[in-house]
Amino acid sequence: MPAAEVMIEINAASAEAREKYVAAMLQGWNRKPVDCRFRVIFFDEAHNLPAGTQQLLLKPVEEPAPGIVFIFATTEPHGLTAALRSRLQLIRIEPFSSAVALDLLEYVGRRKNLSFDREALSLVAAAKPYPRDMIIGLQQLSEYGRHIDVQLVKDVLDLSICDHLENYMLALASGDRWAQVRAMHDWSDEETIKARWVRLFLLTVYYNEVLGQRVVADALCYGMHRTRASFVQSLAKRHQIADKAALATFVESMLVFWSERGSEEPAKLKLTFALFEAVCSAGAGSNGVLSRTEYKAVPSISVPPATIAAATTVADIFPPTEDDGFITPEEVREIVNRASFLIQHHGSYFTVAARVEAPASRDMTETDAIAVASSRCQVLLTALAADKPVASILQLENDSGAIVARLVACHAVDDTDRASSCIRKWCEETEAMGLIVHVREAPERDSGEFHWSAVRELCAGFCEDAAVPVQQTLRAVLGISRNDRRSPSPIKGARLIFSGQVSGTEIAIACANEMKPLSAFDAKAWKQLYSGWEEFEHVDRMAEVAVRSEMLISLAGRYGDGSETYLAEVTKLLSWWRSLGAQGRARSWQVWW
Structure with a gap:
């Protein structure tokens, strides 16, 4: 045959x-x-x-x-x-999952009668994710003729990543800020790679040490048994965490910190790491999660008290209490200022504007219509998020009995075609539910014009024209034409929801070290509302954020993190920055004040 x-x-x-x-x-x-x-x-x-x-x-x-x-x-x-x-069919050979790779290595090791530690094989799987490379790596280790342990794997396969990750995570758990800075400095990989390893390590700790489940989220992190145990022990001791439930809440909040950020540019990630370290040093608040408002240990970061939600809040809701149901001047101010802040700090614009209308019906109460319209907007946000934080403002109005939800968002999907495909699918699903939908996407050019036109549309339902003196109405100074103005009926409950990078929590974090944003609205510089100055401010702001962070790190290295001298010097520095205010910082562009 x-x-x-x-x-x-x-x-x-x-x-x-x-x-x-x-x-x-x-x-x-x-x-x-x-x-x-x-x-x-x-x-x-x-x-x-x-x-x-x-x-x-x-x-x-x-x-x-x-x-x-x-x-x-x-x-x-x-x-x-x-x-x-063009004459071939492309077939991609993907690496094994961590769990499958580990099972394969164990199987081959037993067949060859090798003596090994399971955690050592998990390091081999992490270092050599493709099947052929794994088997070759195992063969290299077997040639040494001795028991295969973690140290042998590190020496033979040059897994220096383990040492860098161990040094950083243990310094994080112990609260040694200087050791954290040194570990970051010695770790030569890009910040995006560092962030990935930190997330994987925390995820592995959460499932295995906290929940007691055997989950191989990443083979390398799974192989770091002793490091994970030391991390948990040090974390619990330093923050006086007495039980598994409290530990679970603490580690969950660390994971939430990173899940809300996704992937960022390396320069921004440096600041994100500095913030993460500061938050972890502060420890858990009264509710057990990482806290910004209860930060007492080292005042190296100050949080402006105004319009800031609690650290666990993912969105801000207006009005906070029941009122007459109409949009207020303060809400218009929040919309404009937060839209401006998005450009100043993140260099981003709103790229999608959606409108969902739930028509008046005998079978649907106002409460039901609000729930349906807002939930469809949340579905769109999830589709646009791509596992990254999405800056968004959701507004709800009562238009003669019909509930209208207006959403503006800065989507995180890098592929424009994919984002458009997600939006088309969402529109089809929403219309199939009997809702009326309209969506606009920002053009490749004039993103600033789209951003502010979407903001003006949110503000067009404001009716209290007597709010602004000098014979000018608020809608007039915002540039809202008479044809675009609306006169909605009152609505019960929430009217505005700010989330993602324009939520109060994120703004508070971004304003650390007295980095308050500028506001043309508050300064009544109406001609500057849409002049585009925020793009120039973004460059200067990021430079100043980095400078202030470095100054605090330098003080920690000079006087010792937490010492009385250090605290006194930090207090002086924060007081000086506070006295400068938002307009007192150095600028490279022609300011408008």
Whole structure:
């Protein structure tokens, strides 16, 4: 009985991949096999194939002889010519999951009668995620002829990442700010990579040490058993956490901190790490979660008291108590100021404006209509989030009995086509529910104009024109035309919901170290509302944030974090920054005041 298949392997990086050798091979092997059902012609490291050889292969690959299969293995598909790629089907070989990789290594280790620690094999799986590389790595370790433990794996496979991650996480748990700075400095990877490892470590701790479940979120972090145990012990001791429930709440809040941030630019991540360290040093508040408002240990970050929600709040709701049901001047102020802040601090604009209307109906109460319209907006936010925080403002109005939800958001989906696809699908689903939908997306250009037009639309339902003196109404100074103005009916409950990067909590965090934002609205500089000055302010603001953070770190290194001298110097520094105010900071652009 003939064999099922025979494979002819050619190393594309060797001389046998030259055009004349491949031509001779094809002449002998590119014909219907008689001794097997299939003959596989396999090119390894195919991106190294010379251009002439790739040209030669076009015809045989397009019209192979019966029973002939061509396979090109490569980690760099772009190394193949477009003509050759167009004749091939791309099959991606993904690395094993951490749990599957660990099971495979254990199976191979037992078959070879190797002596090993499970946590050591998890490090091998993390260092060598692809099957072939894992087996080769295990073979390298077995050649030392001794028990395979964590230290051997670190030495042989050069897993310095373990040491960097261990140094940072243990410094974090102990509250040693200087050790945290030193660990970050010695860790040469990009901030995005560091953030990924910190998240994975915390997730592994949460499932295994806190919940007591065997979950391999990442093989490398799973292999760091002793480090995780020391981290939990140090964390519990320093913050006087007495039971598993309190520990679970604390670690959950650490995970929430990172889940709300997603991926950021390296420069922003440096500031995010500094904030994370400060929050962890402060410890748990009265509710057991990481607290900003109860920060007492080291006043290296000050939080402005105005319009700031509690640290666990993910959104701000207006009005906070029952009122007459109409939008107020203070709410208009919040909308404009927070929209301005989004540009000043994050350099971002609102990119989506959606309107959902739940028509008046006998079968739907006002409360039900509000719930339906706002929940559909939340579904859209989730689709646009891509696991990153989404700045958004949701407004609810009563339009002659129909509930209208207006949403403006800065989506986190990097792929514009994908974002548009998500929006189209959402529109179809929402309309199928009998709701009326309208969505606008920001054009590639004029993002600033779109941003502010969406903000003006939110403010157009304000009716108390007597709020602004000098014979100018508030809608007039905001540039809301008469045709765009609305006169909504009163609505019960929440009218405005700010979330993500424009929530009070996020603004409070961003305003640490007395970095209060500018406000053309509060200064009544009406001509400057839409002039675009925020883009220039963003550059200067980020530079000043970095400078102030470095000054605090320098003080900690000089006097010792938590010492009386350090606290006194920090207090002086914060007092000086406070005296400067928002307008007293150095600027590189032509200011408007």
